[in-house]
Amino acid sequence: MSTTPQVSATSPARPSAEAIAPLRTLRVADPRFDEILANANDAIISIDESQAITLFNRGAQRIFGYSEAEILGQPLNRLIPERFVARHGGQVRDFAAAPEASRMMAQRGEIYGRRSDGTEFPAEASISKFRDRDGVVFTVILRDVTERRAAEHLLREAHNELENRVRERTAELEERNAQLQLEIQERRRAETRLAEQARELARSNADLEQFASVASHDLQEPLRMVASYTQLLNKRYRDRLDSDADEFMGFIVDGALRMQRLINDLLAFSRVGSRGKEFQPVPLEDVMSRVQTNLRAAIEESAADISHGELPVVHADATQIELLLQNLVGNAIKFRGDARPRVHISAERQPGAWQIAVSDQGIGIDARYAERIFVIFQRLHTAAEYPGTGIGLAICKKIVERHGGQIDVVSAPGQGATFSFTLPDREEAPHGGPSAAH
Amino acid sequence: MADRQRPISILLVEDNPGDVRLTIEAFKDNQVDSPFDVARDGVEALAYLRGEGIHAGKPLPDLILLDLNLPRMDGREVLAAIKADPGLMHIPVVVLTTSRAEQDVQKAYLLQAACFITKPVDFDRFIETVKVIDAFWMRTVTLPCGAR
Numbered sequence: 001m002s003t004t005p006q007v008s009a010t011s012p013a014r015p016s017a018e019a020i021a022p023l024r025t026l027r028v029a030d031p032r033f034d035e036i037l038a039n040a041n042d043a044i045i046s047i048d049e050s051q052a053i054t055l056f057n058r059g060a061q062r063i064f065g066y067s068e069a070e071i072l073g074q075p076l077n078r079l080i081p082e083r084f085v086a087r088h089g090g091q092v093r094d095f096a097a098a099p100e101a102s103r104m105m106a107q108r109g110e111i112y113g114r115r116s117d118g119t120e121f122p123a124e125a126s127i128s129k130f131r132d133r134d135g136v137v138f139t140v141i142l143r144d145v146t147e148r149r150a151a152e153h154l155l156r157e158a159h160n161e162l163e164n165r166v167r168e169r170t171a172e173l174e175e176r177n178a179q180l181q182l183e184i185q186e187r188r189r190a191e192t193r194l195a196e197q198a199r200e201l202a203r204s205n206a207d208l209e210q211f212a213s214v215a216s217h218d219l220q221e222p223l224r225m226v227a228s229y230t231q232l233l234n235k236r237y238r239d240r241l242d243s244d245a246d247e248f249m250g251f252i253v254d255g256a257l258r259m260q261r262l263i264n265d266l267l268a269f270s271r272v273g274s275r276g277k278e279f280q281p282v283p284l285e286d287v288m289s290r291v292q293t294n295l296r297a298a299i300e301e302s303a304a305d306i307s308h309g310e311l312p313v314v315h316a317d318a319t320q321i322e323l324l325l326q327n328l329v330g331n332a333i334k335f336r337g338d339a340r341p342r343v344h345i346s347a348e349r350q351p352g353a354w355q356i357a358v359s360d361q362g363i364g365i366d367a368r369y370a371e372r373i374f375v376i377f378q379r380l381h382t383a384a385e386y387p388g389t390g391i392g393l394a395i396c397k398k399i400v401e402r403h404g405g406q407i408d409v410v411s412a413p414g415q416g417a418t419f420s421f422t423l424p425d426r427e428e429a430p431h432g433g434p435s436a437a438h
Numbered sequence: 439m440a441d442r443q444r445p446i447s448i449l450l451v452e453d454n455p456g457d458v459r460l461t462i463e464a465f466k467d468n469q470v471d472s473p474f475d476v477a478r479d480g481v482e483a484l485a486y487l488r489g490e491g492i493h494a495g496k497p498l499p500d501l502i503l504l505d506l507n508l509p510r511m512d513g514r515e516v517l518a519a520i521k522a523d524p525g526l527m528h529i530p531v532v533v534l535t536t537s538r539a540e541q542d543v544q545k546a547y548l549l550q551a552a553c554f555i556t557k558p559v560d561f562d563r564f565i566e567t568v569k570v571i572d573a574f575w576m577r578t579v580t581l582p583c584g585a586r
Binding site for chain 1: 460558559562
């Protein structure tokens with residue numbers, strides 16, 4: 001903070017009677033000047049060459065707290081804070097010698113006044129000079145700028161506060177930005193890793209499917225040789241062999257045929273992933289009528305009662321959804337127990353997906369085995385009780401999972417079973433409600 | 439018209455001797471007495487059909503039974519070559535193979551196979567299949583006159 005004294009008074013005080021003389025002269029000259037001086041809001045103070053105060057208007061009296069009688073004839077130093085007094089005289093002498101008639105004070109900093117009670121206040125002032133009969137008269141016009149300074153101070157503080165906040169916020173933002181950058185990098189790395197894993201998975205999946213497909217074809221050939229030639233042997237040489245040989249050959253052929261079914265099922269299972277078609281809107285009502293057509297023989301043979309509620313249009317692979325429902329309905333008929341099979345298919349809306357349920361009143365499944373039945377080639381019955389390789393539900397699960405859904409079973413022995421699976425909506429556009437039932 | 443009194447002649451293109459013998463046995467079981475020739479791979483099959491080398495002067499078969507998985511030149515290539523050859527394209531080709539892969543079926547028909555038959559594992563069903571081939575191709579349809 002630079003403060004520069006602008007006025008100094010070094011000479012001792014003179015008797016006030018002498019000092020007052022020029023004022024009287026002014027008043028006499030024109031009473032209007034006297035009124036202007038008296039009524040001015042600013043302090044107007046004149047000093048003589050000895051820096052004794054010769055004029056002290058009402059504004060000055062109000063601002064400094066001195067009466068005219070108290071201050072006239074007193075040195076100007078009375079109005080200046082102690083610490084500025086020393087450098088003041090030089091400033092005034094410098095101005096006295098300068099060619100201009102007036103100048104602003106405080107050109108190099110703020111100036112301060114000292115009130116009668118010793119307190120200080122910031123001020124703005126100009127000084128002017130003229131010469132009369134008695135010598136040079138200096139006049140200071142001064143304004144108390146306490147309020148303005150306070151306001152400026154507040155403004156500056158507010159400004160600084162704002163700047164600080166901006167700085168802090170900027171720093172915060174930069175920090176957050178840096179964090180975000182780190183997160184983005186981390187996420188990019190994770191994405192790269194994921195993409196690599198996905199590629200790896202796709203590769204190994206493709207390998208597996210290729211393997212399953214090739215193995216299926218190539219395994220069929222020797223199997224066919226085993227089965228066919230055993231049968232040929234049986235045909236041509238039955239008479240020349242005994243009944244044991246007959247039985248053995250039967251086992252060979254059975255084994256080969258069963259192996260062939262397993263291979264074909266494995267192939268079908270691998271095709272769920274490798275031969276899947278594009279998803280499209282599929283009306284389940286249509287799918288159900290095709291399923292019933294496909295299963296006509298089993299339905300007629302068992303006199304099964306197949307019913308369904310309102311079924312929606314789902315976003316799916318039509319061929320696979322047909323296979324899925326056909327397997328589930330086929331199972332419901334197959335594991336019927338003694339009663340006439342009753343199978344009901346229903347749909348329920350869930351958030352973001354349809355849940356389709358296939359319920360029967362058949363022999364049911366022990367809850368212990370609920371997970372196992374979805375595993376490939378897992379069976380709960382002997383081939384003599386219920387024929388089959390144990391591929392159907394594994395294919396169902398694979399189809400549902402390829403559609404992004406889940407399959408579950410709720411059942412108890414003798415209580416029937418309800419297989420339900422979910423089919424998530426297409427991501428971009430959800431599907432409409434169920435179509436009317438037939 | 440060719441005289442249909444004589445039994446139709448068949449070229450079997452098959453690399454597996456077990457399969458060759460099995461086919462012969464199946465024909466035997468069905469009392470099919472068509473003359474058989476066998477080519478063990480695709481290259482030999484085309485040489486036979488084009489009368490090249492040791493096959494010079496042999497008459498064209500009335501029907502070709504073609505396996506798909508063959509050494510050197512596989513069945514698909516043989517089929518494509520036959521159907522691109524003006525001297526051979528009239529001969530019906532029955533694809534008789536272990537494969538039941540959809541893409542093999544598609545490809546075979548695209549290449550103008552007369553039909554696609556998957557060899558059954560069960561010998562009795564194979565005999566049935568051969569019986570159907572015999573009944574249809576050798577007793578029902580009228581085949582074009584083989585010309586060389």
